[in-house]
Amino acid sequence: MRVKNKVTLITGAGSGIGKETALLFAKEGAKLVLTDVAVDAVQETEKEVKELGAEAISIKHDVSKEEDWQKAVEKAVDQFGTIDVLFNNAGIYIIKPITELELDTWNKLMAINVTGTFLGMKHVLPVMQKQNSGSIINASSVAGLRGAPGHALYGASKGAVRIMTKDVAMEVARQQIRVNSIHPGYIDTQMADYGAEQQGTTTEELGEDYPLGRLGKRSEVAKTVLFLASDDSSYTTGAEFPVDGGATSSL
Numbered sequence: 432m433r434v435k436n437k438v439t440l441i442t443g444a445g446s447g448i449g450k451e452t453a454l455l456f457a458k459e460g461a462k463l464v465l466t467d468v469a470v471d472a473v474q475e476t477e478k479e480v481k482e483l484g485a486e487a488i489s490i491k492h493d494v495s496k497e498e499d500w501q502k503a504v505e506k507a508v509d510q511f512g513t514i515d516v517l518f519n520n521a522g523i524y525i526i527k528p529i530t531e532l533e534l535d536t537w538n539k540l541m542a543i544n545v546t547g548t549f550l551g552m553k554h555v556l557p558v559m560q561k562q563n564s565g566s567i568i569n570a571s572s573v574a575g576l577r578g579a580p581g582h583a584l585y586g587a588s589k590g591a592v593r594i595m596t597k598d599v600a601m602e603v604a605r606q607q608i609r610v611n612s613i614h615p616g617y618i619d620t621q622m623a624d625y626g627a628e629q630q631g632t633t634t635e636e637l638g639e640d641y642p643l644g645r646l647g648k649r650s651e652v653a654k655t656v657l658f659l660a661s662d663d664s665s666y667t668t669g670a671e672f673p674v675d676g677g678a679t680s681s682l
C-alpha cells in the first residue's frame with residue numbers, strides 16, 4: 432500500500448503504460464482519476480480498477496485542450512477533495528524524416544506531448560500548492576535523451592518534457608511538490624509495434640539491441656512511476672529516470 436489514499440490522476444489511462452499504472456496503483460491503495468480521449472477504453476480501465484477494490488472515476492479528456500483540463504481537475508477535486516499525484520502519461524509517437532514532416536503533424540504531436548504536459552502541470556499545481564505536497568511524473572522517453580533518425584518531432588517533444596520537468600521542479604520545490612520525468616526505451620505496447628513496423632524490423636529485434644536484450648514491460652515502467660509517486664522518493668525532484676534496459680548508457 433505504497434500510495435494508500437493518494438488521489439492520482441493518470442492521463443492516457445485507457446491503454447498501455449497508463450492502464451498498467453492504474454492497475455498497479457489500485458493494488459497499492461490509490462484513489463484514481465483516469466482520463467483518456469478514448470472513452471470506451473478508459474471506462475474499461477475504471478471497471479478493472481474497481482474490481483481490484485479501488486475508488487475511481489473516468490473522464491473523457493483531450494490533454495491538448497485547456498477546457499478539458501479545467502473540467503478534469505474540477506471533477507477530481509469534487510470527487511476526492513484534492514490531487515496528490517499527477518502522471519502526465521498521454522502521448523503519441525510519429526516517426527518521419529524531417530524533410531517529409533508536415534507542419535500539421537508537427538503541431539498535432541506537440542499539442543499532445545508538450546502542451547498536454549504543460550497544461551496538466553498548470554492546472555493541477557494550484558491544487559497541490561494548497562496542501563504543500565504532491566508528486567508529478569512526466570512521461571518523456573529515451574528519445575528525449577538522445578537522437579535517432581526520423582525522431583526530430585517525437586524527440587523534440589520528449590526533450591521539451593524533460594527540461595520542462597526540471598524547470599517546474601525548481602519552481603515548486605519550496606512547496607514540497609516534486610516533479611520528475613521517466614524515460615522509457617521501447618516497452619511492450621502498441622507504440623513499440625509501430626516503432627518496429629516503421630523501421631522495418633520486429634519488436635524482438637528491437638529488444639535484442641538493448642543491453643538487457645529485450646523490450647521493457649509496461650509493469651516495469653509502472654513500478655518506476657509508483658516509486659516516484661510514493662514517499663519512498665521523498666528527496667528526489669527534478670530527476671530523470673531511464674527505464675530502458677541500459678540503452679542510454681551504451682555506446
Ligand SMILES: NC(=O)c1ccc[n+]([C@@H]2O[C@H](COP(=O)([O-])OP(=O)(O)OC[C@H]3O[C@@H](n4cnc5c(N)ncnc54)[C@H](O)[C@@H]3O)[C@@H](O)[C@H]2O)c1
Binds near residue numbers: 448
Ligand atoms: N511504449 C513505448 O515504447 C514508450 C517508450 C517511451 C515513451 N513512451 C511514452 O509513454 C507514454 C504512454 O505510452 P504507451 O506506450 O502506453 O502508449 P499507448 O498508445 O498504448 O497509450 C497512450 C494513450 O494515450 C491516449 N491519448 C492519445 N492522445 C491523447 C490525447 N490527446 N488526450 C488524452 N489521451 C490521449 C491514447 O488514447 C492511449 O490510451 C507516452 O507518453 C509515450 O510517448 C512509450
